[in-house]
Amino acid sequence: xKIRKLIAxxxxxxxxxxxxxxxxxxxxxxTPDDMLVIANRIDDMVQLDPAEIFEFAGMDLSQNVYxxxxxxxxxxxxKGVVPGLAESWTLGDDGMTYTFTMKSGISFHSGNPVTAYxxxxxxRRAVLLAKTPxxxxxxxxxxxxxxxxxxxxVDDKTLVIKTDKKYAPSFxxxxxxxxxxxIVDKKLVMENEKDGDLGHEWLxxxxxxxxxYKLVKWKPGDSYILEAVPGYWRGDxxxxxxxxxxxxxxxTQRLMLEKGDIDVARNLSAEDVKxxxxxSGVAIDxxxxxxxxxxxxxxxxxxxxKPKVRQAFKYLADYKGMADSFLKxxxxxxxxxxxxxxxxxxxxxxxxxxxxxxxxLLAEAGHADGFEVEMIVRNAQERLDIAQSLQNTxxxxxxxxxxxxxxxxxxxxxxxxxxxxIYLGAWGPDYPDPQTNADTFSHNxxxxxxxxxxxxxxxxxxxxxxxxxxxxxxxxxELDTAxxxxxxxxxxxxxxxxxxxxxxxxxxxxxxxxxxVNDFITGSAVxxxxxxxxxx
Amino acid sequence: xxxSTDVTSGQPAVSTGRLSLYLKKIASLFFTVSLTLLGLLxxxxxxxxxxPIDPVLAVVGKRASxxxxxxxRLSMGLDKPLYHQFFVYITQVFQGDFxxxxxxxxxxxxxxxxxxxxxxxxxxxATLIGVLVGVPMGVYAAASQGSxxxxxxxxxxxxxxxxxxxxxxxxxxxxxxxxxxxxxxxxRLDIFxxxxxxxxxxxxxxxxxxxxxxxxxxxxxxxxxxxxxILGYYSLAYISRMTRxxxxxxxxxxxxxxxxxxxxxxxxxxxRHAFRNVLIPLITVIALSYATLLEGSVLTETIFxxxxxxxxITTSLLSADMNAVLGGTVVVGILFVxxxxxxxxxxxxVDPRARQS
Numbered sequence: 001x002k003i004r005k006l007i008a009x010x011x012x013x014x015x016x017x018x019x020x021x022x023x024x025x026x027x028x029x030x031t032p033d034d035m036l037v038i039a040n041r042i043d044d045m046v047q048l049d050p051a052e053i054f055e056f057a058g059m060d061l062s063q064n065v066y067x068x069x070x071x072x073x074x075x076x077x078x079k080g081v082v083p084g085l086a087e088s089w090t091l092g093d094d095g096m097t098y099t100f101t102m103k104s105g106i107s108f109h110s111g112n113p114v115t116a117y118x119x120x121x122x123x124r125r126a127v128l129l130a131k132t133p134x135x136x137x138x139x140x141x142x143x144x145x146x147x148x149x150x151x152x153x154v155d156d157k158t159l160v161i162k163t164d165k166k167y168a169p170s171f172x173x174x175x176x177x178x179x180x181x182x183i184v185d186k187k188l189v190m191e192n193e194k195d196g197d198l199g200h201e202w203l204x205x206x207x208x209x210x211x212x213y214k215l216v217k218w219k220p221g222d223s224y225i226l227e228a229v230p231g232y233w234r235g236d237x238x239x240x241x242x243x244x245x246x247x248x249x250x251x252t253q254r255l256m257l258e259k260g261d262i263d264v265a266r267n268l269s270a271e272d273v274k275x276x277x278x279x280s281g282v283a284i285d286x287x288x289x290x291x292x293x294x295x296x297x298x299x300x301x302x303x304x305x306k307p308k309v310r311q312a313f314k315y316l317a318d319y320k321g322m323a324d325s326f327l328k329x330x331x332x333x334x335x336x337x338x339x340x341x342x343x344x345x346x347x348x349x350x351x352x353x354x355x356x357x358x359x360x361l362l363a364e365a366g367h368a369d370g371f372e373v374e375m376i377v378r379n380a381q382e383r384l385d386i387a388q389s390l391q392n393t394x395x396x397x398x399x400x401x402x403x404x405x406x407x408x409x410x411x412x413x414x415x416x417x418x419x420x421x422i423y424l425g426a427w428g429p430d431y432p433d434p435q436t437n438a439d440t441f442s443h444n445x446x447x448x449x450x451x452x453x454x455x456x457x458x459x460x461x462x463x464x465x466x467x468x469x470x471x472x473x474x475x476x477x478e479l480d481t482a483x484x485x486x487x488x489x490x491x492x493x494x495x496x497x498x499x500x501x502x503x504x505x506x507x508x509x510x511x512x513x514x515x516x517v518n519d520f521i522t523g524s525a526v527x528x529x530x531x532x533x534x535x536x
Numbered sequence: 537x538x539x540s541t542d543v544t545s546g547q548p549a550v551s552t553g554r555l556s557l558y559l560k561k562i563a564s565l566f567f568t569v570s571l572t573l574l575g576l577l578x579x580x581x582x583x584x585x586x587x588p589i590d591p592v593l594a595v596v597g598k599r600a601s602x603x604x605x606x607x608x609r610l611s612m613g614l615d616k617p618l619y620h621q622f623f624v625y626i627t628q629v630f631q632g633d634f635x636x637x638x639x640x641x642x643x644x645x646x647x648x649x650x651x652x653x654x655x656x657x658x659x660x661x662a663t664l665i666g667v668l669v670g671v672p673m674g675v676y677a678a679a680s681q682g683s684x685x686x687x688x689x690x691x692x693x694x695x696x697x698x699x700x701x702x703x704x705x706x707x708x709x710x711x712x713x714x715x716x717x718x719x720x721x722x723x724r725l726d727i728f729x730x731x732x733x734x735x736x737x738x739x740x741x742x743x744x745x746x747x748x749x750x751x752x753x754x755x756x757x758x759x760x761x762x763x764x765x766i767l768g769y770y771s772l773a774y775i776s777r778m779t780r781x782x783x784x785x786x787x788x789x790x791x792x793x794x795x796x797x798x799x800x801x802x803x804x805x806x807x808r809h810a811f812r813n814v815l816i817p818l819i820t821v822i823a824l825s826y827a828t829l830l831e832g833s834v835l836t837e838t839i840f841x842x843x844x845x846x847x848x849i850t851t852s853l854l855s856a857d858m859n860a861v862l863g864g865t866v867v868v869g870i871l872f873v874x875x876x877x878x879x880x881x882x883x884x885x886v887d888p889r890a891r892q893s
Contacts, residue, residue: 037727039841043851047641130604204641217731219650220640221851222843225730243727247841251706252722255714261721 370398
């Protein structure tokens with residue numbers, strides 16, 4: 001009897017709970033006017049030290065919590081580098097010595113003033129900790145042994161940086177806008193130093209910045225909360241609180257956006273974007289990101305090394321067809337190796353699907369009947385879709401394409417070993433300067449197998465380009481920024497005409513937002529998301 | 537009803553004998569549990585070592601120089617023989633140290649303490665639903681075998697078993713959250729209520745009651761109700777089917793026929809006689825079903841943005857974060873062992889024969 005009563009009682013309790021819950025939930029409406037709620041995939045955020053952050057979600061946080069010496073203007077990224085914590089800078093006659101003058105009256109979230117000593121500490125620290133993104137700074141010759149001389153604060157307001165040789169100032173300054181160059185609060189960080197770790201352990205889960213927001217709480221894989229800091233030097237942020245919650249599933253993000261429980265959904269799939277576009281109160285923003293999708297022809301293969309064959313392949317991709325169908329909204333047609341919005345961008349699109357022209361080129365190269373060739377591709381849906389489209393268009397010109405599908409590790413392994421005919425894949429820039437892509441797409445100082453320059457796509461494809469390498473070397477040291485941009489345009493034009501790379505697409509990021517949310521700037525290819533610009 | 541006298545009466549000599557028997561039992565139990573956990577650790581450890589992922593790369597990143605890579609490899613003890621690595625790991629585990637998670641930079645034990653209450657809360661509510669609805673359903677289905685109700689329970693159970701959870705989850709969200717607005721959305725709370733009450737148990741339903749904040753309590757209920765109903769449906773499907781089959785067996789027994797012949801009411805036959813015997817195997821079914829839910833349901837947690845153990849272990853596995861994977865696995869192992877022990881203990885309460893032996 002007791003058991004029966006117990007079950008009956010519990011059943012009644014459950015039923016009354018279900019009834020009681022109904023009215024409470026409907027009362028929740030839109031998010032408050034001074035709060036920004038974002039759904040995003042943030043499980044790639046592994047720690048918060050700017051000397052180590054290199055993942056998308058982490059960079060977004062760093063952008064809003066930390067300032068750099070110089071930065072981009074989020075409202076006009078094409079302006080190039082603008083002052084950040086440094087109000088001005090000069091380049092010495094030697095072309096290697098940069099002197100930064102710090103702004104006055106700026107404080108960290110702790111209340112400590114921001115000085116040149118903090119900047120010196122932050123940059124030295126990034127070099128000493130030698131975490132993954134540190135190469136962005138060490139490529140200018142900074143090492144653990146020389147940083148005491150090469151990165152030096154003269155007084156509270158003056159920081160002097162000396163590179164190992166002349167570089168284009170735009171190259172150096174662009175790299176100083178990267179997350180690795182974030183300025184941390186020296187005093188606070190060193191108070192939390194343990195065993196000479198320069199506060200790394202502490203900073204992995206805490207923040208010590210001067211940005212528009214301070215970190216309130218980070219729950220790994222779940223959420224993070226930022227709070228606006230009053231008196232921010234760029235102006236008080238309108239959103240007093242920003243909550244970013246990890247919502248992995250696109251359909252879930254879409255539902256929450258439609259209901260108004262979130263202001264911004266950052267990972268909507270193409271299908272969900274399509275469905276949500278017509279919903280009331282929701283808008284979709286498109287922003288270009290840095291990722292480039294391409295296929296490349298191994299020049300160790302004598303057939304693929306023929307210039308006319310290389311050219312033929314550029315007319316055998318249905319660029320528009322793919323971008324308008326299965327890649328709609330996710331990629332746009334782009335045919336140069338620098339992403340649009342980068343210094344030196346090239347918008348020309350000389351190629352489109354033209355089977356007849358390709359056939360004529362193949363015939364001129366002595367392959368009128370086509371040939372058989374293998375393409376290696378990673379087992380990812382969008383890449384497989386592209387590969388199948390190429391298989392179809394290649395076949396129209398008599399080229400029989402065999403697809404070899406594998407895991408990222410397998411395919412990348414073969415690519416790095418030069419063991420392939422055609423590779424289909426993507427490349428993302430590491431820092432916001434053209435050198436990041438030029439160094440890999442148009443620079444190959446030693447094409448021998450034993451040189452093993454596996455980091456360079458030119459080497460992987462066995463493309464020997466002494467002339468273009470020289471041009472790329474020249475561009476990276478050109479002092480005049482406009483001239484430098486022109487040099488990259490020229491390199492990319494030559495590259496388009498002669499290279500074994502068939503660059504097809506650039507990534508678009510689609511962000512869903514409530515229509516009352518304005519100025520949610522995702523930073524294009526060169527920067528990251530800005531919360532302090534947002535208004536409602 | 538005479539068995540209980542044996543337990544309470546007894547002379548000192550018998551008590552001593554019983555005490556040593558208990559001690560023996562406890563020692564053997566401890567031995568079995570330790571061996572099980574050790575085996576579990578060994579298997580997980582070996583799987584972690586043979587997987588084609590490089591734990592050093594996960595720490596230092598792909599661009600690290602050879603020196604940095606080598607230094608990290610040495611500091612992680614990966615140059616030592618496998619048995620040595622395992623020994624070091626075991627020693628740490630017995631000191632309660634599962635190491636640090638690569639993914640979150642926190643000690644694994646802290647991470648688990650953070651994500652497990654979310655899973656525990658969800659699994660407990662789901663199991664309550666499964667038991668409170670599934671058991672009576674199974675009992676009445678068996679009592680009216682072949683009737684429309686019985687058919688309904690079987691189809692309902694089958695449906696619950698065969699529907700993919702992500703589909704039910706999304707449809708449930710679409711209807712009850714998106715269209716009707718009856719329940720809260722994904723996540724454990726509305727975002728405005730985040731961090732408004734102190735974390736004591738980590739279970740928001742309980743913490744909000746402790747804090748006396750009924751607004752947060754009801755908000756948490758509105759968020760947990762849909763995922764727990766969906767998970768509960770799965771355990772309900774299993775529990776009702778098992779209850780039905782156990783009951784059918786019991787109802788065919790002679791003592792049930794005797795009870796009916798003696799004119800006992802159907803309710804009394806069902807609940808007082810047959811159900812009591814069904815309860816014994818049912819405890820195992822419920823305990824296992826509960827333990828399965830406590831492992832965390834990755835898909836449900838993903839769809840409902842529920843930061844639980846399942847998602848934690850899966851994300852860690854995909855990121856080669858072996859400390860976290862091993863830690864999570866050990867916790868799940870301990871849960872299974874613990875729930876098995878609990879069901880053994882419950883047998884003794886419901887079954888006098890077990891108590892006597």
